[in-house]
Amino acid sequence: MKTNVEMGDIVVLIDSAYRKYLVHTSGKTDKIRGVGVLDPSSLVGKTYGKKIELGNKLFWVVAPSLKDKLTCVKRRAQIILPRDAAHIIMNCAIESGQIVLEAGIGSGSLTTVLATAVAPTGNVISYDLREDFIEHAMENLRHSGLDGFVTTKQKDVTLGIDEENLDAVILDIPDPWDAVSHAWNALKVSGYFCAYSPLISQVELTVNALHQKPFIEIKTMENIQREMIVSEHGTRPSFDMLGHTGYLTFARKVLQL
Numbered sequence: 001m002k003t004n005v006e007m008g009d010i011v012v013l014i015d016s017a018y019r020k021y022l023v024h025t026s027g028k029t030d031k032i033r034g035v036g037v038l039d040p041s042s043l044v045g046k047t048y049g050k051k052i053e054l055g056n057k058l059f060w061v062v063a064p065s066l067k068d069k070l071t072c073v074k075r076r077a078q079i080i081l082p083r084d085a086a087h088i089i090m091n092c093a094i095e096s097g098q099i100v101l102e103a104g105i106g107s108g109s110l111t112t113v114l115a116t117a118v119a120p121t122g123n124v125i126s127y128d129l130r131e132d133f134i135e136h137a138m139e140n141l142r143h144s145g146l147d148g149f150v151t152t153k154q155k156d157v158t159l160g161i162d163e164e165n166l167d168a169v170i171l172d173i174p175d176p177w178d179a180v181s182h183a184w185n186a187l188k189v190s191g192y193f194c195a196y197s198p199l200i201s202q203v204e205l206t207v208n209a210l211h212q213k214p215f216i217e218i219k220t221m222e223n224i225q226r227e228m229i230v231s232e233h234g235t236r237p238s239f240d241m242l243g244h245t246g247y248l249t250f251a252r253k254v255l256q257l
Contacts, residue, residue, distance in 0.1 A: 005046045005061065010145050012068045013059040022064060022072035022143060066116050069144040070109055076136045079109035080172060080196055081245055083223050089117055091250045092168040092192035096122060099165070101186065103127040103157035103179065104172035108137030114170070115141065115149040125163060127155045161186040170194040176202065176249075180209035187253040195249045203247045215251035222247050 005011055005025060013021040013032065021032055025040045032038045035055040043052075043061065051058045062068075070082050080088075088110070094100055094117045105111055105128040114124045128134050134152045141147040153162070157171065158178035168191055169183040176195035183193050193215065195206050203220050210218050223245070227238040 001048075001063070003048060005043050005048065007041065007044050009044075010064055010143075011043055011046075011048075012062050012064045012072070013054075014062060015057055015059050020068055020071050021059075022069065024143060024145075027143070064144070066113065069112050069116075069146075072143075073107050073109050073112065073140050074136070075107045075109075076133065079107050081109075081242070082113075083225050083242065084196065084245060084248060085110055085113040087221065087223060087248055088170060088194055088196075089113060091248070092170065092194050094118065094168055094192075096120070098122045098167035099125070099163070100168045100170065101125045101127070101157075101161065101163060101166050102170045102172065105133055105137045105152065106172065107133075108140040110170070110172065111137060111141060111150055112144055112146055115146040119146070119149045122149065124150045125166075126150060126152045127157045127161075128152070129154065129156055157182065166191055168192040168194065170196075172196045174202070175205075177205040177209040180206065180213060184213045184215065184253055189253060189255060191253045193249075193251040193253065196246050197249065198246045200247065203249055206249050210249075210251045214254045214257050216254050216257070218249070218251045220247050220249045 008026050010024050023030055023040050025043050027040050030038045034057050046052055046061050048061055048063055051060055067082055098118050100114050100118055105126040111124055111126055118124060131154050138147055141150055161182045163186055165188040166186050169187055171179055197203050225242040229236050229238050
């Protein structure tokens with residue numbers, strides 16, 4: 001682990017309110033809340049883990065974690081949250097070296113998680129109908145240093161999938177049931193399917209479509225998360241519970257039922 005920031009490093013600045021700013025030291029100037037314009041190269045030589053003063057504010061300088069990168073994603077569309085992304089990684093058994101397809105790149109939040117998981121020898125193939133979403137997501141990925149693990153296509157996944165022998169197909173689209181058959185054809189045997197759906201009616205249509213193909217281990221889950229606030233005066237649940245975001249439906253490809 002490096003002790004000091006070097007040119008080309010990606011670092012995270014964290015203020016006293018735990019607001020985070022992802023900064024590429026060899027990148028463009030950045031605007032930091034309460035500070036103004038920051039020359040990223042001015043961070044070179046700073047010590048990781050220590051506080052620095054920028055303007056009249058203090059910031060910790062730390063190496064970016066995956067969660068930091070997700071927190072700093074610039075949004076143009078609703079993102080899949082870290083709690084759901086973690087379940088996708090586990091339930092689809094995604095690991096280094098795999099080839100994974102996602103449809104619905106959005107702001108690139110899930111793409112960031114998938115690219116981190118398949119690196120350094122795997123690849124994420126991302127379909128999206130909107131060129132502006134692809135461009136915005138890829139800018140986020142470049143900012144996180146992960147764009148080299150992602151290939152994008154402006155394509156409708158419900159009309160077909162070009163690739164074969166995929167390890168996983170993950171859909172964040174309004175009508176995932178229309179892509180189930182294409183997903184089965186594109187997956188390798190034992191590969192995983194996942195669909196993220198805000199509405200239970202979408203889940204029902206997707207599960208019905210899954211039952212029409214040789215898929216097993218079909219299940220749907222909802223993740224509801226509550227933080228516990230621990231202080232010297234006692235412990236209580238947070239009043240800001242993370243409630244419903246969406247349903248995750250998983251399945252696994254076999255050759256016959």
